Amino acid sequence: MxxxxxxxxxxxxxxxxxxxxxxxxxxxxxxxxxxxxxxxxxxxxxxxxxxxxxxxxxxxxxxxxxxxxxxxxxxxxxxxxxxxxxxxxxWLKTWISRECYNQTTSGMLYGNYAWMNITGSPYVLSADDNKIIVLGCNSFAYMRSDSYIIGCLATCDVNIPPKNDSCSGTAGAGCCQVDLPKGVRVYQGFFNSLYNTTAIWRNTPCNYVTVMERAAFSFSTTYLTSSVFYDRDDSRSPVVMEWGITQKTCEAAKIDKNVPYACVSNYSECITNDAGYLCKCSRGFKGNPYIAGGCTDIDECQDKVTYPCAGICKNTVGGYNCSCSPGKSLINGVCEKKQKSVWMAPVVGGSVGLVVLVIAITCTYLIRERRKLHRIKQMYFRQHGGLLLFEEMKSQQGVAFKIFSEEELQQATNRFDEQHVIGHGGHGKVYKGVLKSDAEVAVKRCMTIDEQQRKEFGKEMLILSQINHKNIVKILGCCLEVEVPMLVYEFIPNGTLFDLIHGNHGKHISLGTRLRIAYESAEALAYLHSCASPPIIHGDVKSTNILLDGDYTAKVSDFGASILAPNDKSQFATLVQGTCGYLDPEYMQTCQLTDKSDVYSFGVVLLELLTRKKAFNLEGPEHEKSLSMRFLYAMKENKLENILDDQIKNNGNMDYLEEIAKLAWRCLEMSGLNRPSMKEVADKLDRLRKVIQHPWAHENSEELDSLLGEPPSMVSSAVTTESFSIAKKIAMGLESGR
Structure with a gap:
């Protein structure tokens, strides 16, 4: 294989x-x-x-x-x-990936590979024009990039035969498709080994996955029973790329003294897309804006279909004028003789009456539309459990939770202006807003919600509103009168832990500060796991989801997405999402999210604090792409010092660094059963933090051992060759063989 x-x-x-x-x-x-x-x-x-x-x-x-x-x-x-x-x-052609049953070997055979890496090029995959397509009657496939993993499950139902032109992603369709995120330049295709055609090869021999132009794809049932989908166009599918002259905005390109500005033609203008900046001819002009004099005036008078004129047409620069000869006037686009004055009064009267009628009809229409909009908002409010939430809030007087209107949040964010965006991810965008009370908030605008989430939303919001911990971002309220509910959080001003570690260009961060942030984050996760009722699994622990307030106190964020995530086994099996480098390998194999999945991800955050290296680096050598794999290799070879951050690596700190490394290693165990709980992790970090605060800590090793509860020995000897081998395979996405 x-x-x-x-x-x-x-x-x-x-x-x-x-x-x-x-x-x-x-x-x-x-x-x-x-x-x-x-x-x-x-x-x-x-x-x-x-x-x-x-x-x-x-x-x-x-x-x-x-x-x-x-x-x-x-x-x-x-x-x-x-x-x-x-x-x-x-428009280009890219590869289709397939897996087929091989009768000779009685196993799966893999042909061609859907992949692309255009990092550093002028191109980016168009999120609007492309889709991730998965075909098959037992196919669980997904695309992995340097910042996301996304895919879906395609199945067939003998009682509901697939239909041509139908690719809804529902059970039995034989096909599913997923939107492509914006800004993708790297992807690789994978099949989950638990889903294949071994048992159904006589009717459905193969599964397929590819990125493809959505307008070029039309599902056919023959794709399931034959190889026609794979064999056409040399096993390739069309894909749409957006391109930019350079990966800069228009404003940056205009002031760049090193690279000449590309929009050289008169009557041209600059626009910015996901790939960078590009040029286009201004309205009323056509041609090539990248060539001096390339944008020429459109003669609208020569194109009567696009620019109709029943009178005298006169072309102007960038436009045209349409007029009538003397004695005639333009009426409804037609030149007619001017009416005698005897008809003026009836015409004026009729015109006034028509205007009044139009105003009356318009007002009636607007009133009906306003009432219709109000009914729609009420329907969304009820669907999202708003009535239940409202009643529970009245019965629980101590709940500090507000139900916001859509208009309030639009005013707070200037109609969700892109300049107010302070973060974005797989679930949606986060906007900074200012309420009428001058309170600063963060508004999370989600993209989609399924029917199960819609039914449970009000109940889940009530649970989230009762979370009160100094190291967890407080949820202030929500908006339920829209198709996809919006969440309102307290605003945290100092950015993310990721920015502090990787974006400060070598700014010194002491070991004490790093250990304090780690302890506060672990305390927050332990609270969600152990003290929340019911317990909450975060599901996406990473340094970008740990915020820092004005005193650089850690605040765990985005936990609201976890309780909204699917909690049914069948739902988990249809969609796997996460962040490369942090994703629990056991979750990748079983599609079951547990509290130990958060422990694994937190272990990677600990490694970021120790090494000041990113969790996943697609540009590095193969053995250095995954930080967790690189760490396990260093521990196996007894070379921990080689990957530690120079700012905290010294003889006085090595005992503590080894203890933190040992804790991180325990968090990264392949089996969740062998990992500590977040409560154990928080307690261990607290003991370490207290030891470092004692001025005699470096001198009294017995006291150090007592406070830590175990000797500060190196743990690399405990990393067996077998466990490291398994860790390496799963960390790189190889354990499943895809």
């Missing part, structure tokens, strides 16, 4: 481009003379080019190659099928 992720990680990154080298060179104002503008049947407009001197920079250089009797256009090894300067998009 081919180890899928090992093969992917070992492939040469043919799409990896050095953006700085590619974009920092002199950018020509136009392509040089003699440059080809066509490859086969495909136009190659500037800024693209077939030679270095013909493209705006190296990232836009394409290759025109003759394959057999056909001339095709390529970017490195991917075929380009269409380019659009006006839309800022490129």
């Amino acid at each position: 081919v180890k899928f992720s090992r093969l992917l990680l070992g492939l040469p990154a043919v799409w990896m481009l050095a953006a700085a080298a590619a974009a920092a060179d002199d950018v020509p104002a136009a392509r040089g003379p003699g440059c080809a503008t066509r490859c086969g049947d495909i136009d190659v407009p500037y800024p693209f080019g077939l030679d270095p001197q013909c493209a705006i920079h190296a990232g836009f250089q394409l290759n025109c190659t003759t394959v057999g009797r056909t001339t095709k256009l390529f970017h490195n090894n991917l075929e380009v099928i269409k380019l659009s300067v006006q839309d800022g998009k490129a």
